[in-house]
Amino acid sequence: MSLEHTRAYRAAYLTYLRTGLPIELSLKHARQTPQYVWETRGDAKVRLSHRRNEGKIFRWDTPPPTGHPGQDYNCRCLALPFEEGKTEYAYLVDLDSLASTGRRWTDLDFVEHFYRGGGRPVTLSEIGQFAEIVQEYAYFSGGDGAYHRLKGQIADWARELKTPIYHFGDKYSFKNVAYSHGYATVKGDFLGSVVSKGDMIKIDGICSFSFHDVFTDPTSLRQNLTGTSSRSERLPSMLESLSELGGEAYEVVGYWQAQFHALVLKDKYKSAYHVRKKH
């Protein structure tokens, strides 16, 4: 049934590409269930708003702000018919607003705090990059994003249940947000309930995340800033005068939580949610 629907969707999408006939119309007969699970291709090309929809349940009569899968230009996402207790899903919803309290730091602000901050730690919210850092980690790290991978990791953990809490953590590049970050650590854990339901497992709980970075040596940053800022005469001299102050390393930290909800097949080889071994 889900295969039929997928075929119908692809057919409707191809029809749309060829003739411009709205997918809405050609899909009418294919909408076998009132709800569907949003499926992405899980690769680096999926747009951010569709990454956020991945694994979530939507209603055909209440489209999300993005529209339904395949409706937006060049979208390759699919709608899997949703049957309660039978269809797999897995999604994370951030519990914190991720709003920042401070103005967004530039690389020069990182350097300035090194020389003037006396080693005082700063939070992602304080440096105005909370939402950006979480977004980079959750939806872009490793190409597919950590939230995408966590779904499979937590599902595999729930299948084995060798430990009461699932711990995770790794180093990620955050240079896309600010050169100053370089590589930083994000680690955390999942704590929640795991309930067996026939050939499925229901998983519900909270993921807690902690971001940790140490700003130590502005030398490489200085080269980056001065090397690429030929227009600014001010910058090198400002860095010179700042460096006379000595400088002290400081931590950049951030904490947030997300709800995790999933229903996955016990048989990981039949499931869309498991960690695929790399060869």
Ligand SMILES: [Zn+2]
């Ligand atoms: Zn899409």
